[in-house]
Amino acid sequence: LPESMVDSHTDPSNPDLAATVGRTIGILGSGDFARSLATRLVYSGFQVVVGSRNPKRCAGLFPSAAEVTAQVDAVKKTNVIFVAVFREHYSTLCDLTDELAGKILVDVSNNTEINHHKESNAEYLASLFPACTVVKGFNVISAWTLQSGPRDGNKQVLICCDNQEAKRTVAEIAQVMGFTPLDMGSLSSACEIENIPLRLLPAWKIPVFLALGLFLCFYTYNFIRQVLHPYIWEQKNKFYKIPVEVVNSTLPCVAYVMLSLVYLPGVLAASFQLRYGTKYRRFPDWLDQWLQHRKQIGLLSFFCAALHAVYSLCLPMRRSHRYQLINAAVKQVMEKKTDAWIEEEVWRMEIYVSFGIMALGLLSLLAITSLPSIANSLNWREFSFIQVKSIFAYSRATHHRQRGFGPAALAYQWVAPATPVPRWA
Numbered sequence: 001l002p003e004s005m006v007d008s009h010t011d012p013s014n015p016d017l018a019a020t021v022g023r024t025i026g027i028l029g030s031g032d033f034a035r036s037l038a039t040r041l042v043y044s045g046f047q048v049v050v051g052s053r054n055p056k057r058c059a060g061l062f063p064s065a066a067e068v069t070a071q072v073d074a075v076k077k078t079n080v081i082f083v084a085v086f087r088e089h090y091s092t093l094c095d096l097t098d099e100l101a102g103k104i105l106v107d108v109s110n111n112t113e114i115n116h117h118k119e120s121n122a123e124y125l126a127s128l129f130p131a132c133t134v135v136k137g138f139n140v141i142s143a144w145t146l147q148s149g150p151r152d153g154n155k156q157v158l159i160c161c162d163n164q165e166a167k168r169t170v171a172e173i174a175q176v177m178g179f180t181p182l183d184m185g186s187l188s189s190a191c192e193i194e195n196i197p198l199r200l201l202p203a204w205k206i207p208v209f210l211a212l213g214l215f216l217c218f219y220t221y222n223f224i225r226q227v228l229h230p231y232i233w234e235q236k237n238k239f240y241k242i243p244v245e246v247v248n249s250t251l252p253c254v255a256y257v258m259l260s261l262v263y264l265p266g267v268l269a270a271s272f273q274l275r276y277g278t279k280y281r282r283f284p285d286w287l288d289q290w291l292q293h294r295k296q297i298g299l300l301s302f303f304c305a306a307l308h309a310v311y312s313l314c315l316p317m318r319r320s321h322r323y324q325l326i327n328a329a330v331k332q333v334m335e336k337k338t339d340a341w342i343e344e345e346v347w348r349m350e351i352y353v354s355f356g357i358m359a360l361g362l363l364s365l366l367a368i369t370s371l372p373s374i375a376n377s378l379n380w381r382e383f384s385f386i387q388v389k390s391i392f393a394y395s396r397a398t399h400h401r402q403r404g405f406g407p408a409a410l411a412y413q414w415v416a417p418a419t420p421v422p423r424w425a
């Protein structure tokens, strides 16, 4: 598992950090990424020298504090060089082999397809320049993020390299730029790091399929009950219920089951830990996976509940509802009844609607506090106050505090992962 490099470097008075500022950093290439990187580095207090094949043409595009020169000159002036060039053009840099010898090259490149090439871009660069130390990093950061400054949800820079010293240097640069460096180990992890920006919402795949599956099951059940059964046994045509009413009775079922699936793995994890008497034993893989998907499952549950609320609000807008109302009124007139008020029914509905609104309110609170930017602004007690006490009895919560971060605390968290996973995952 990735080990965060932050802890040992967070101290701003750290002499290593102070030494990085004011240092010269080189960039090869003058494209979007190079420009954003140069801007960020200049803001962060570094000297920047950009090496371009055509320095005159692109000098105006860079901040004035950055020096734009020929590739050879730029390389000579610094020991750390970001290669902001596509993989396809790495070989054109071979003219610089002598000047580059002994320096740190940072490979920031991405691919257009997962596992497109046999070896990762970084390993390819390392094979072209055996006398250099290649560090993989920054590819998970977009040019836009670089330019606008690191934001909460997108702060981590994954770094890997075979040389500890070089990795440390690049990690320090990332830190001065306001990012959170994350040590991903040796250069052989580069392939994994290069695949990250290409994955489409990896954490959402299982939860989305789960939600769809549940929806399908409940929809079929509700369809049989509300439409098919009356049709077969009473010859009543209720097919108009398919688009709204059946969907509306399906959504809360999905929301409830999903919400219980958010809390169930915590309980299982707690029993697992109690059974083995330790929290230092790994959970089985399926449980680990499940624990890590709780946030997405919870948010999908909220999504279904929110849709259910909108559908419910729209129920009286339908023409079918209007006809039913008129028919009932006509029927009542024919029966010469003047008052249709049934006290019990009225109370049932009032309470029913009120509870529904409150449940949705609580669920929104859970969903909002599970967003990283908000969860980060709460401390552990505040977080558990909202996540735990808004739902469970206070006695359970005091029980957690005695157990610290042990099994019981785990049981009721919605989002905190059992194992440290990178934020972007």
Ligand SMILES: NC(=O)C1=CN([C@@H]2O[C@H](COP(=O)(O)OP(=O)(O)OC[C@H]3O[C@@H](n4cnc5c(N)ncnc54)[C@H](OP(=O)(O)O)[C@@H]3O)[C@@H](O)[C@H]2O)C=CC1
Pocket (backbone or CB within 6 Å): 028, 029, 030, 031, 032, 033, 034, 051, 052, 053, 054, 058, 083, 084, 085, 086, 087, 089, 092, 108, 109, 110, 111, 138, 139, 140, 141, 142, 143, 144
């Ligand atoms: N754009 C983004 O958001 C991100 C980009 N990256 C990576 O950064 C790298 C650069 O991307 P980006 O800046 O967007 O690309 P651009 O096409 O905008 O820039 C590429 C630059 O490469 C330089 N270059 C050097 N040698 C050659 C050559 N032989 N043929 C063509 N160009 C050459 C050129 O600069 P000059 O003419 O001055 O020599 C050119 O400006 C890529 O590897 C990309 O995967 C990674 C993360 C995000």
Ligand SMILES: [Cu+2]
Pocket (backbone or CB within 6 Å): 252, 308, 312, 356
């Ligand atoms: Cu409801």
